[in-house]
Amino acid sequence: MSSPQNQFLEYLAKNKMAATEQRRIVLEVFLGTQGHHSCEELYAHVSKRDSSISPATVYRTIKLIAESGIAESLDFGDGITRFECRHDREHHDHLVCIRCNRRIEVMEDRIEELQEKLACKHEFEVHRHKMILYGICPDCRKQ
Amino acid sequence: MSSPQNQFLEYLAKNKMAATEQRRIVLEVFLGTQGHHSCEELYAHVSKRDSSISPATVYRTIKLIAESGIAESLDFGDGITRFECRHDREHHDHLVCIRCNRRIEVMEDRIEELQEKLACKHEFEVHRHKMILYGICPDCRKQ
DNA sequence: TTATCAAATGAGAACCGATGTCAAGACATG
C-alpha cells in the first residue's frame, strides 16, 4: 500500500486536478494530527505552517482528502463536521460522553455482521453506516 | 398510559410553563403526522390550522414536545433535524437510501444487546444511541 | 371577575458552519 501522500497525488492526477502547494500542506497538517478535527481546528494548524492559506482552501481540500479515501468525515451531532484519518486504520464506531465530549473508539465484529444481515433482510445494499452511543464516560460517572 | 396530550400538559405543568393555544395546536398537528418531519414541514401544516403561528414557535414547541418524551429528534446527516412520534412506539433505527432518501425502520434486539455490552465493557453508561445504515434500497437497486 | 405580572409570542435580526462568486495568481502541458 502506498503512502497517503502518494494516494492523494494519484487521486488528484486521476481527476485531473493540480498538486498545489496548499493541498500538500493541508494534507501534511492533517496527517500530523490524531483524533477528530474540525476544519476550523485544521485551519488553525495550517495557518501556523503557512498563514496565507485561506479557510476556504482548507474546507475544499479536506473534502478532497476525504474523497480520496484518506480521511473520513464524522458527524457527532453537534453541527460541526470533523475528520479523522482512515489510512492504515480499521473501521470503528464511537462512544461519545455527553458531559465532557470524550470519544472512545470501539469495534464489535458481531454488530457489524448483524448490521449486514439486517440490511440484507430488507434487500438493502449498505454503503456505509453510522453508529454512535451517547452516554456518560467512566470519569464523568465518578463525579 | 395517558394520552400524549395529557403527557404534554403534565410536562408543561411540572416545568411551570403555560399551556398556550399555540402549543396545543403544534402538538395536535405533530400527532396528526406520520413519519419523519422537519420544522419547516410542521410549520406548513400548522399554518393551515392557524396562519398567525410563527416558525419560531414551531421550533420552540417541537423541542418541548421532544423534551416531554413524545417526540424524538432525528439527524439523518443532511443538515435538517426531523422529528418523529415516540408515543406508543418501540425504539427503532433506520436504513436510509442515498438515492431516493427512502427510510426503512428496523429493530434488531441482538444489536441492541451487543451495544449495551460494548458500552458496559468500557464502563460507559449509554443514554441513547444513533444507528443509521446508508445504502441503496431495493427499488433503486433495480434501476 | 378582574388585576397583576411573569411567561410566551411574532417579527425579524443574528448566528455560524459551510458554500458560492470571481478576479488574480499558480500549475501543467507543449
Place this chain on the structure above:
DNA sequence: CATGTCTTGACATCGGTTCTCATTTGATAA
C-alpha cells in the same frame, strides 16, 4: 517561456436554527 485551465484568497451568501425584544397572553391571586 507562452498558453489556457485550474486553483486560490477575499468576501459575499446561504439555510437551518436561535436570539432579541416589544407586545400579548395565560396563570394566579385579589
